[in-house]
Every structure is written in structure tokens, then in C-alpha cells.
Amino acid sequence: MKIALPRLGNIEVMNETIITDMGHELIEIPPNTKRTLDLGVRYAPEYCCLPLKIVLGNFLEALELGAEGLIMAGGWGPCRFGYYAQVQRDILLDLGYDFKMIIIEIPRGNWNMLWENLNILRNGRSWSYFINQFRLGWQKILLMEKLENMVLSVRPREKVRGVSSRILKESMLKIKKAKNREMLKQIETETIHKFDENTDFQKQNLIRIALVGEFYVSLEPFTNHHLEEKLGYMGIEVVRKNTIEAWIGPIMRLKIFKDSFKEEQEIEEAAYPYLAHSVGGEGQTTVGNVVLAHKEGLDGAIQVIPFTCMPEIVAETILKKVSEDLDFPTLTLIYDEQTGEEGLNTRVEAFVDLLKKRRKGVRMSV
Amino acid sequence: MRTFLGIDVGAVSTDLVLLDENNDVLNSVYLRTQGQPIKMLKEGLSIIRKENQGISLEVVGVGTTGSGRVLAGVIAGADIVKNEITAHSVAALYLNPEVRTIFEIGGQDSKIIILQNGVVVDFAMNTICAAGTGSFLDHQAYRLDIPIEEFGEYALRSENPVRIAGRCTVFAESDMVHKQQMGYKEEDIIAGLCEAMVRNYLNNVGKGKKILPTIFFQGGVAANSGIKKSFEKEIGYQVVVPEYYQVMGAIGAALLAREEIELNPRPSAFYGFELVERNYQTSGFECDGCPNHCEVVEIMVDGETIARWGDRCGKWSLGYQAIR
Numbered sequence: 001m002k003i004a005l006p007r008l009g010n011i012e013v014m015n016e017t018i019i020t021d022m023g024h025e026l027i028e029i030p031p032n033t034k035r036t037l038d039l040g041v042r043y044a045p046e047y048c049c050l051p052l053k054i055v056l057g058n059f060l061e062a063l064e065l066g067a068e069g070l071i072m073a074g075g076w077g078p079c080r081f082g083y084y085a086q087v088q089r090d091i092l093l094d095l096g097y098d099f100k101m102i103i104i105e106i107p108r109g110n111w112n113m114l115w116e117n118l119n120i121l122r123n124g125r126s127w128s129y130f131i132n133q134f135r136l137g138w139q140k141i142l143l144m145e146k147l148e149n150m151v152l153s154v155r156p157r158e159k160v161r162g163v164s165s166r167i168l169k170e171s172m173l174k175i176k177k178a179k180n181r182e183m184l185k186q187i188e189t190e191t192i193h194k195f196d197e198n199t200d201f202q203k204q205n206l207i208r209i210a211l212v213g214e215f216y217v218s219l220e221p222f223t224n225h226h227l228e229e230k231l232g233y234m235g236i237e238v239v240r241k242n243t244i245e246a247w248i249g250p251i252m253r254l255k256i257f258k259d260s261f262k263e264e265q266e267i268e269e270a271a272y273p274y275l276a277h278s279v280g281g282e283g284q285t286t287v288g289n290v291v292l293a294h295k296e297g298l299d300g301a302i303q304v305i306p307f308t309c310m311p312e313i314v315a316e317t318i319l320k321k322v323s324e325d326l327d328f329p330t331l332t333l334i335y336d337e338q339t340g341e342e343g344l345n346t347r348v349e350a351f352v353d354l355l356k357k358r359r360k361g362v363r364m365s366v
Numbered sequence: 367m368r369t370f371l372g373i374d375v376g377a378v379s380t381d382l383v384l385l386d387e388n389n390d391v392l393n394s395v396y397l398r399t400q401g402q403p404i405k406m407l408k409e410g411l412s413i414i415r416k417e418n419q420g421i422s423l424e425v426v427g428v429g430t431t432g433s434g435r436v437l438a439g440v441i442a443g444a445d446i447v448k449n450e451i452t453a454h455s456v457a458a459l460y461l462n463p464e465v466r467t468i469f470e471i472g473g474q475d476s477k478i479i480i481l482q483n484g485v486v487v488d489f490a491m492n493t494i495c496a497a498g499t500g501s502f503l504d505h506q507a508y509r510l511d512i513p514i515e516e517f518g519e520y521a522l523r524s525e526n527p528v529r530i531a532g533r534c535t536v537f538a539e540s541d542m543v544h545k546q547q548m549g550y551k552e553e554d555i556i557a558g559l560c561e562a563m564v565r566n567y568l569n570n571v572g573k574g575k576k577i578l579p580t581i582f583f584q585g586g587v588a589a590n591s592g593i594k595k596s597f598e599k600e601i602g603y604q605v606v607v608p609e610y611y612q613v614m615g616a617i618g619a620a621l622l623a624r625e626e627i628e629l630n631p632r633p634s635a636f637y638g639f640e641l642v643e644r645n646y647q648t649s650g651f652e653c654d655g656c657p658n659h660c661e662v663v664e665i666m667v668d669g670e671t672i673a674r675w676g677d678r679c680g681k682w683s684l685g686y687q688a689i690r
Contacts, residue, residue, distance in 0.1 A: 030657055032657075222658075343475075353451075
């Protein structure tokens with residue numbers, strides 16, 4: 001089967017391991033562009049959020065390239081995301097495409113669908129091979145994420161502007177091709193060495209900003225207008241609070257004991273005084289992460305929201321109180337279809353100015 | 367004479383000020399941008415040049431701000447390019463260090479800035495809609511056939527403002543049309559509109575923020591005394607409209623340029639007033655080097671490229687003046 005996986009940052013590193021290695025033909029979805037957005041916006045319901053639209057655009061581009069199977073994550077809970085795979089499937093079916101939507105989600109009761117979908121992916125290979133490759137794919141994601149997190153502190157210190165993004169890109173391509181864990185280990189060592197060579201370690205005490213908010217927008221650079229890079233080049237160290245590791249990790253580690261949800265619990269506890277229960281999506285996580293960012297001594301936090309995202313709107317309102325109580329600046333950025341960046345730049349620059357002035361603690365005088 | 371030039375290129379207006387060494391305003395120019403920022407910038411500079419004929423001016427520093435700040439910075443040769451939130455707060459703090467709140471309402475956007483001990487501690491800008499900004503007022507003035515300059519006076523004459531829906535300009539407009547057709551007095555409708563706009567601003571832009579005096583009201587809309595009065599009625603504090611309310615962003619940019627030059631002494635990057643005779647062209651193209659498809663903008667002077675930006679990788683912009 002010709003299979004495609006939607007884009008989310010560098011998640012493509014696992015494409016070959018979980019698709020090609022199972023004997024499927026991999027359809028590489030082109031990177032997110034204005035065309036992806038245009039396609040998604042044209043066929044998605046107007047009131048849906050940006051992540052649904054962009055992923056739908058991904059799928060349309062994949063189907064143009066001949067994809068027969070589309071992998072999509074599912075879920076359940078008050079956030080609409082849990083139903084996106086189904087909505088996207090129906091939209092695409094209405095458009096006359098013939099394909100199989102392979103939804104991967106932890107079922108509630110009906111385990112047949114998961115079983116069936118895993119079997120499609122497994123494609124007759126042995127379970128042990130399948131699980132092994134799946135784990136290798138997961139290792140690739142973890143390594144990629146580790147390197148991405150390192151870049152966040154390398155970029156504001158880099159000796160030649162833009163080099164760390166280039167190193168990351170090269171390593172991403174190598175990770176994608178890697179066949180085993182030893183190769184991954186080697187790539188890791190090499191990349192870290194390159195990062196170190198490009199880092200000016202004299203630069204200390206940079207302004208540090210936590211990036212919190214909705215999962216997809218915070219991790220998808222096209223969608224958030226390359227916010228991490230933008231901040232990095234302004235000399236800011238970004239601290240990512242949403243990670244794929246934290247999202248899927250507890251499930252992937254196959255631990256059902258409470259212990260595997262330790263990070264999650266810590267975030268929930270931090271959020272507790274302000275928001276005592278889940279409001280769907282990452283709403284409670286966002287609040288908790290801001291409290292933790294303050295505890296960790298960061299300078300401020302930026303919350304990113306796709307327009308019409310209910311859980312994040314709830315969090316945004318609560319963040320005002322958190323910010324006031326803790327004397328901790330936060331900035332909320334709402335993303336929709338707009339591609340003009342001037343408004344975004346203005347807000348981000350002004351926020352950075354604000355944080356710098358706070359550090360100095362002096363009057364803005366002339 | 368040593369002077370500092372501040373340029374604020376906004377969506378609706380292009381403002382320039384020239385400050386002398388005591389930070390006093392020598393010249394201030396307020397022009398409509400009309401979608402032609404380069405033309406208006408040149409026009410503004412030639413007005414300043416004309417007003418200072420016979421005086422030898424030395425421009426020691428140039429700062430640009432506003433949504434067109436990057437473009438203006440390249441054209442004029444700026445020493446500092448700053449966002450308008452910082453520029454507006456610097457200008458207000460210079461006039462009164464005790465400022466705690468700034469309402470800034472311009473043509474396309476509105477902001478609120480909260481300060482504490484002379485430092486910006488919080489700000490917000492209108493996000494999704496332009497309700498309650500200058501453009502909407504302009505449109506209503508045109509529809510009612512009242513010069514925008516007299517809008518405020520009309521509002522002040524009203525004794526019984528009618529209620530106009532304020533959440534959305536579409537609702538506001540249909541409410542206004544309806545009340546006109548019912549025969550309400552024009553000034554009552556205009557006063558009602560001012561109140562609706564203030565409610566909208568406080569709910570959407572100022573939501574959840576502590577508004578404390580001293581309060582400055584700046585930006586083009588501050589010319590409207592009806593809005594100022596509605597603000598005072600709604601929040602219960604006096605609202606101060608500074609003398610140069612229209613060009614506060616440009617004043618801030620000039621002050622920032624001065625600070626920059628004094629901190630890092632160097633000759634200004636300013637191209638001089640002669641630049642108004644130069645011929646600027648802009649062009650753009652979509653780079654197809656990679657899937658990002660960046661929209662690259664190119665600025666040319668008399669056929670020679672002086673700046674490029676818009677690309678993520680630096681393929682086109684490298685070698686030209688760093689923009690940000």
C-alpha cells in the first residue's frame with residue numbers, strides 16, 4: 001500500500017522505519033507551504049482550527065501523489081482533535097478519493113479497530129519485527145527532539161547565523177536513513193560535536209522564554225511562522241514545554257503504572273491552584289507549564305493558540321491571573337490563516353523588549 | 367544644528383518628527399500613507415527639508431517604527447528599527463515618567479500598554495478584528511457626510527447618547543443605520559458610537575488589565591474629543607491627550623535613535639534629505655529554491671538593489687544590510 005504520514009515538525013524521521021520497512025511504498029508529503037494551507041482552507045469547515053486545515057492539506061497533497069493509506073492519530077476527550085481523523089476522512093471521501101484512513105488511537109472499549117489498523121501497517125511482517133521497527137522509529141523521534149531542544153540553546157549563541165539550523169537539517173536526513181540504534185548514537189555524537197564548534201560559550205545569562213500552548217501549533221514551524229527561529233535570532237533561548245516525548249512517551253514506554261505519568265502529574269499539580277481539572281486539549285497543561293516555567297526561573301512564557309481553540313482560550317484567561325500572582329510576563333499569540341508576519345513580529349519584539357527591561361530593572365529613559 | 371529624526375510608517379498614516387538637542391519638536395509631519403509608504407516617506411522628508419530651508423541641519427540619528435518600519439529603515443538609513451509598542455511608551459514616558467497606562471488607537475490597530483515605574487509590564491493589541499479603530503470611524507464619518515475632524519464636537523454636543531452595539535462593527539453599523547431611520551439626532555448617534563467603541567476597546571484590548579492613572583491617549587483617534595470623553599466616563603479617571611498625540615510613535619523612534627547613538631557612538635546611517643530625489647523601485651518574487659516558497663522583497667535605487675528580505679535561509683538577503 002502507498003502510505004503517507006502527515007507533517008509535524010520533523011516527525012518524518014520515522015517514515016521509512018514504520019512504512020518502507022514494512023514493505024509499503026512511502027509517499028513523502030511535501031513540506032507545509034502556502035499551497036498546503038490553501039488546499040486545507042478550501043475544503044475544511046470554516047470554523048475549524050488551523051491544525052485540522054493544514055493536516056487536511058497534507059492529505060490532499062498526499063492523495064495527489066497517489067497515496068492509498070493515510071496515517072492519522074486519534075484520541076478522545078473534550079478537544080475536537082479526537083474526532084479530526086474521522087472528519088478529515090469524510091471530507092476526503094466526499095471529494096471522491098479512494099483511500100484507507102489508518103487511525104492510531106488508544107481505544108475506549110473497541111480494540112478491533114486498533115488491531116485492524118496495526119495489521120494493515122504490519123503488512124504480514126512478524127510482530128517482533130514490527131514492534132522492533134516501531135521502537136526504532138520512536139528512538140528516532142526522541143533523538144530528533146533532543147537535538148531540536150539543543151538547537152534552542154545553540155541558536156542564540158551561534159557563531160555564524162543560520163548554521164545550527166543547517167546542522168539540524170543535515171542530521172535529520174541522516175536520522176531518517178539510520179538503520180539501527182548504533183547509527184543513531186553515532187549521529188548524536190557527531191551532531192553535538194558540530195553544535196559545540198558553532199557555539200559561543202561566552203554568551204551567558206540569555207533571556208529564556210518558555211513556549212507553551214497548543215501542541216500542533218507550538219511544534220509545527222510553518223504554522224507558528226518559525227517562532228523558535230525568530231526568537232533564537234533575537235538572542236533568546238527558547239524552552240519547549242510541549243514535546244512529542246511527553247505526549248506519547250508514557251504510552252510508548254508501555255508502562256501502566258502511575259510512575260510513567262510523573263511529568264504529567266507534576267504539571268497538573270502546578271496548575272491545580274488555578275485550574276483543578278482538565279479542560280481538554282492542552283488547556284490545563286499550558287497553565288501548569290507556565291507555573292513551572294516561573295519556578296524554573298525563566299523570564300517569561302509565550303502561549304500559542306490556533307484561532308477557535310477552546311481549551312487554550314480557557315487557559316489564556318486563567319494565565320492573566322497566573323501572570324499577575326507570580327509577576328511573570330506572558331504573551332499570547334493567536335494563529336490563523338494570515339501569512340503576513342508584521343503583526344507577529346511587533347508583538348514578539350515588544351515582549352522581548354519588555355523582558356530585557358525587566359532584567360535591567362531600570363527606567364526606560366533617554 | 368544636531369537633530370534626531372523619527373519616522374513612523376503605519377497602515378494609515380506616515381509621521382515624521384525632527385527633534386533638536388533638547389528633545390523639543392522642531393518639525394512634525396502627519397501624512398496619509400495611502401498604501402504608498404515610500405512615496406509618503408519621501409514627501410515627509412521633503413516637507414521637513416523645506417521647512418528648514420536656510421538652516422544647516424545635522425541628522426545625528428534616525429529611528430523608524432510602525433508596521434512599515436523595516437522598509438522605512440532601509441529607505442532612510444535608520445540607526446534603530448523598533449516596534450511601535452516600545453516607541454509609544456518611550457515617548458509617553460519622556461513626557462511624563464509617571465505614566466501608568468497608554469491607550470493608543472491608530473488607523474488599523476489599537477493597543478493598550480501598562481507601565482510600572484517607567485517599565486512596560488504588559489501590553490495587548492487588538493487581535494482578530496479592527497473594530498473601533500480609526501478606519502472604522504473614517505468610514506462612518508464618510509457615510510454620515512461629516513468631516514472626521516468634527517466628529518468629536520458632534521459627540522460632545524449630545525445630551526442623550528443612543529445605545530449602539532459595540533462588539534462588532536457590522537452590528538454597530540446596522541444599529542446606527544436603524545437608529546438614523548428612526549429619526550434619532552445625529553449627535554446622539556455619534557456620541558453613542560463613541561461610547562460603543564470605548565466599550566469595545568476596553569473589553570477586547572484592555573480586557574483584564576488594571577487601568578490606573580496617569581493615562582495617556584495617543585494615536586490618530588485621540589483627535590476625537592468624543593472618544594476621550596467616553597473613556598473618562600467609562601473608567602472614571604482623567605485621560606490626557608499629549609500635544610503631539612498623532613506623532614508619538616515617531617517621537618519615540620527619534621528618542622530611541624538618540625539613545626542608540628549615545629550608547630554606541632557612530633555616524634548615522636541616514637542617507638540625507640537628498641534621498642527624496644532618488645528613484646526607488648520595489649519588486650518581489652517567490653523563491654522556488656525549496657518548499658518554503660519564501661516571498662522575497664527587493665528594494666532598488668536607480669536600478670541597483672540595496673536590500674532584500676523575506677527569505678528564511680539568507681540566500682537572497684545575505685550581503686545586504688541586516689534587517690532584523
